[in-house]
Amino acid sequence: MNPKEKSNTLPETQFLTELKDGECGVITCNTDRKSAEMGLFPGAVVTMFRNRKNERSLVVGAGEARFLISRTIARQIAISPSGLNSQQ
Amino acid sequence: MNTALTVALVGNPNTGKTTLFNQLTGARERTGNWTGVTVDCAQADFAVGDLCFRVIDLPGIYSFTADTSDERIARDYLIKTPPDVVVNILDASNLERSLYLTSHLLDMRIPMVVALNQTDIAEDHGLSVDHQHLSQHLGCPVVPTVASRRIGLEELKTAVARVAATRALPAARVTFGHAEHAVQRLQMCLIVAADDAAVDSRWLAIKLLERDPFARDLTGNLFEEIVSDETARLARHSSHTPAEAIMDARLGFIRGLAHDVVKRNLDIKRRLSDIADRMLLSRPLGIPFFLLVMYVVFWLTVSLTQPLVDFIDTTLNLLLVEAPRQWLLAAHMPEIIVKTLTDGVGSGLATVATFIPPIFMIFLCLSLLEESGYMARAAFIMDRFLCHIGLPGKAFIPLLVGFGCTVPALLATRTLEQRRDRIMTMLIAPFMSCGARLPIYAIFAMAFFPSCGGVMIFSLYLTGAALAILSGLLLHRTLFRGEVSAFVMELPPYHLPVLRGCLEHVWFNLKSFLFRAGKLILLIDVVISLAAGLFEHFTPAPDTAAETQATAGRVMTRAFHPMGMSEDNWPAAVGLLSGLMAKEAIVGTLDALYAQQDARPEEPAAIRGELRQAAAKLASGYGLRGECGDTATARSGLLTSIRQHFSDRASAYAYLLFVLIYSPCFASLIVLGNEAGWRWMFFAVIYQTVLAWNAATVYYQLAKFTEAPARAVFWLTAISAFTAVGIWLLRQIGARRLRTECA
Numbered sequence: 059m060n061p062k063e064k065s066n067t068l069p070e071t072q073f074l075t076e077l078k079d080g081e082c083g084v085i086t087c088n089t090d091r092k093s094a095e096m097g098l099f100p101g102a103v104v105t106m107f108r109n110r111k112n113e114r115s116l117v118v119g120a121g122e123a124r125f126l127i128s129r130t131i132a133r134q135i136a137i138s139p140s141g142l143n144s145q146q
Numbered sequence: 147m148n149t150a151l152t153v154a155l156v157g158n159p160n161t162g163k164t165t166l167f168n169q170l171t172g173a174r175e176r177t178g179n180w181t182g183v184t185v186d187c188a189q190a191d192f193a194v195g196d197l198c199f200r201v202i203d204l205p206g207i208y209s210f211t212a213d214t215s216d217e218r219i220a221r222d223y224l225i226k227t228p229p230d231v232v233v234n235i236l237d238a239s240n241l242e243r244s245l246y247l248t249s250h251l252l253d254m255r256i257p258m259v260v261a262l263n264q265t266d267i268a269e270d271h272g273l274s275v276d277h278q279h280l281s282q283h284l285g286c287p288v289v290p291t292v293a294s295r296r297i298g299l300e301e302l303k304t305a306v307a308r309v310a311a312t313r314a315l316p317a318a319r320v321t322f323g324h325a326e327h328a329v330q331r332l333q334m335c336l337i338v339a340a341d342d343a344a345v346d347s348r349w350l351a352i353k354l355l356e357r358d359p360f361a362r363d364l365t366g367n368l369f370e371e372i373v374s375d376e377t378a379r380l381a382r383h384s385s386h387t388p389a390e391a392i393m394d395a396r397l398g399f400i401r402g403l404a405h406d407v408v409k410r411n412l413d414i415k416r417r418l419s420d421i422a423d424r425m426l427l428s429r430p431l432g433i434p435f436f437l438l439v440m441y442v443v444f445w446l447t448v449s450l451t452q453p454l455v456d457f458i459d460t461t462l463n464l465l466l467v468e469a470p471r472q473w474l475l476a477a478h479m480p481e482i483i484v485k486t487l488t489d490g491v492g493s494g495l496a497t498v499a500t501f502i503p504p505i506f507m508i509f510l511c512l513s514l515l516e517e518s519g520y521m522a523r524a525a526f527i528m529d530r531f532l533c534h535i536g537l538p539g540k541a542f543i544p545l546l547v548g549f550g551c552t553v554p555a556l557l558a559t560r561t562l563e564q565r566r567d568r569i570m571t572m573l574i575a576p577f578m579s580c581g582a583r584l585p586i587y588a589i590f591a592m593a594f595f596p597s598c599g600g601v602m603i604f605s606l607y608l609t610g611a612a613l614a615i616l617s618g619l620l621l622h623r624t625l626f627r628g629e630v631s632a633f634v635m636e637l638p639p640y641h642l643p644v645l646r647g648c649l650e651h652v653w654f655n656l657k658s659f660l661f662r663a664g665k666l667i668l669l670i671d672v673v674i675s676l677a678a679g680l681f682e683h684f685t686p687a688p689d690t691a692a693e694t695q696a697t698a699g700r701v702m703t704r705a706f707h708p709m710g711m712s713e714d715n716w717p718a719a720v721g722l723l724s725g726l727m728a729k730e731a732i733v734g735t736l737d738a739l740y741a742q743q744d745a746r747p748e749e750p751a752a753i754r755g756e757l758r759q760a761a762a763k764l765a766s767g768y769g770l771r772g773e774c775g776d777t778a779t780a781r782s783g784l785l786t787s788i789r790q791h792f793s794d795r796a797s798a799y800a801y802l803l804f805v806l807i808y809s810p811c812f813a814s815l816i817v818l819g820n821e822a823g824w825r826w827m828f829f830a831v832i833y834q835t836v837l838a839w840n841a842a843t844v845y846y847q848l849a850k851f852t853e854a855p856a857r858a859v860f861w862l863t864a865i866s867a868f869t870a871v872g873i874w875l876l877r878q879i880g881a882r883r884l885r886t887e888c889a
Contacts, residue, residue, distance in 0.1 A: 093634040095208040097243035122239045128632035
């Protein structure tokens with residue numbers, strides 16, 4: 059595999075906490091029932107609005123809804139990065 | 147008209163459910179732009195032709211697997227008293243999420259009408275929902291509505307009446323893929339149990355497979371063996387638990403449905419709310435903006451209303467106390483009647499009226515914060531601080547509501563998932579100085595701190611907040627050790643508050659507050675005046691009567707000596723007792739008792755002149771005219787008495803500290819008992835009262851250190867030792883609780 063191809067390959071599993079501000083992803087698995095019921099369920103496209111390492115919570119968008127979500131819960135949400143950037 | 151049929155409104159939080167309830171019934175229930183506004187069921191009626199409907203507004207929920215108290219209320223209502231029709235409110239701008247709850251309602255097999263609400267917002271966001279297609283898929287009526295503009299309400303009422311008449315169940319039901327076999331097998335086994343519990347057998351089977359504790363209680367754990375059997379079978383075939391398989395099937399159903407009926411006409415634009423969040427949640431701007439908002443709330447509530455409070459106080463005391471006293475004495479009425487009508491009824495009414503401006507303003511500010519959507523952002527800002535005392539940021543909302551009134555603050559804790567978080571928040575919420583304490587501070591500020599009253603009151607608010615933090619820290623390190631719980635919370639979009647809605651909300655709160663407080667203050671004022679009058683009337687020597695009364699009062703003040711309360715200031719001690727009924731009663735009690743004790747001069751007041759002076763003072767207070775009367779003329783009786791009986795500023799401030807911190811009022815204690823348990827209620831009474839006494843004594847002794855250093859050292863040492871023992875005791879109890887929980 060040449061390096062160019064490698065850079066286009068998406069990582070296998072990422073967690074919501076790994077998305078940077080403005081990045082999007084598709085939820086592939088969510089083991090936290092409450093957040094799944096609130097709309098962060100597999101298949102939902104999420105956009106990260108605020109993710110700071112020193113803050114306990116993240117601000118995430120899913121569709122028209124915005125959520126304040128603890129880092130502990132965000133670590134239970136697996137995503138596949140969609141490669142989209144909401145700011146573009 | 148026929149007997150009322152019941153209609154339950156069920157939907158996610160913040161989908162306009164309460165607005166729809168108000169519009170359908172003409173009720174004036176409180177709405178807000180944050181989740182958890184409805185934490186209890188509200189009821190009201192509407193009619194369609196001959197049919198009368200009783201509508202029940204249930205708390206907003208995301209599913210029926212109840213995590214929080216408000217979710218439990220909604221679930222229990224639907225299960226235990228099934229309504230004739232359920233109106234499921236869907237947010238058209240977020241259909242997929244809303245349909246999750248719909249899939250649960252389909253399982254429950256209840257006649258259902260879907261209100262597709264907020265279609266205007268969906269259109270703004272470039273989304274269109276084909277409601278007819280959705281209706282075909284669900285097999286029940288779907289009515290597009292915009293509740294805030296009354297669009298679609300008549301159609302909704304007609305659809306409700308039609309479904310109520312036919313009792314038609316929705317045709318659609320979710321099939322559960324890999325778990326379907328397990329659902330069907332269990333359903334067959336528990337038909338009798340479901341009949342006994344008056345629930346649908348399929349719903350019960352699904353819930354048992356999801357390991358729902360409520361369903362297990364309903365069946366008395368009788369079907370555990372079959373559930374385990376089916377779980378093992380499913381694991382062999384699909385490596386999924388039944389709950390996962392059920393969730394997958396639900397999400398598949400929802401996605402398919404949304405794919406069929408939702409059309410996206412535009413790409414999602416970056417919303418104004420997102421831009422605002424980018425700034426208001428950022429570190430450089432977020433905290434300064436938050437502090438600015440808090441300061442503005444305080445300034446509006448305390449400083450802006452102060453001249454108006456003075457005006458109302460002076461004017462009503464002249465019109466309801468002084469003038470009637472002159473007329474009644476001129477008419478040679480018996481003194482007992484004069485006293486009861488003037489010192490009792492008149493003075494009580496005047497006291498209640500002084501609450502109106504600050505209470506109005508605090509509720510207006512809270513309402514604006516809620517409606518604008520900033521309240522939820524404040525939870526984010528505070529999250530980083532609250533985690534140090536072991537609470538999630540979400541707990542900040544009840545604390546902020548506590549500045550209005552402690553009762554709704556305690557109820558607002560229902561949105562917290564963990565019982566530990568709820569109890570901790572309920573124990574520290576009363577430290578947030580409620581609106582009822584404000585008039586007490588205001589009177590003392592006028593008496594002792596005329597030039598820096600605002601700063602003095604602000605310091606009390608800050609002390610309350612600091613003590614809430616310290617108490618939180620103490621509880622987190624002793625009784626409630628453990629990790630800070632994680633949370634998810636929806637951030638509502640920013641809205642421009644609708645003034646009418648805000649004012650209705652304020653009026654609703656103000657009315658209930660004034661009725662509650664007014665009744666109590668009037669009652670206390672009348673009872674005290676009447677008792678004093680009767681005592682004087684039936685005691686041969688009036689001096690002996692006054693002396694007996696004062697002796698009884700003096701005994702009470704002994705406990706308060708170390709915080710600077712002198713023996714002749716016994717009305718202040720009695721005031722604290724009446725403050726247990728309601729904090730607002732303290733001013734009324736002081737007013738009535740000082741009036742008796744000091745036998746205020748009853749020479750006729752120049753009412754017209756004083757009214758003119760009060761009006762001039764009001765105008766000058768708002769910078770309209772330069773003329774300003776002497777502050778002492780305002781509420782001259784009570785202010786003079788307070789100045790006479792409290793030796794100095796230190797004893798007055800110590801008294802205010804005690805008022806700020808000591809036991810919550812009866813109404814709050816009853817709510818605390820109901821919500822947290824009576825054990826915690828007693829803990830709150832003892833903890834807060836002991837803390838209040840300690841804080842007031844420490845303050846007073848420090849303030850008087852130079853005058854009596856030996857006495858100050860004695861009390862400070864005693865309190866330090868007592869506090870150390872208290873903390874050790876709490877740690878021991880906390881350790882024992884932890885051991886019990888681990889065991």
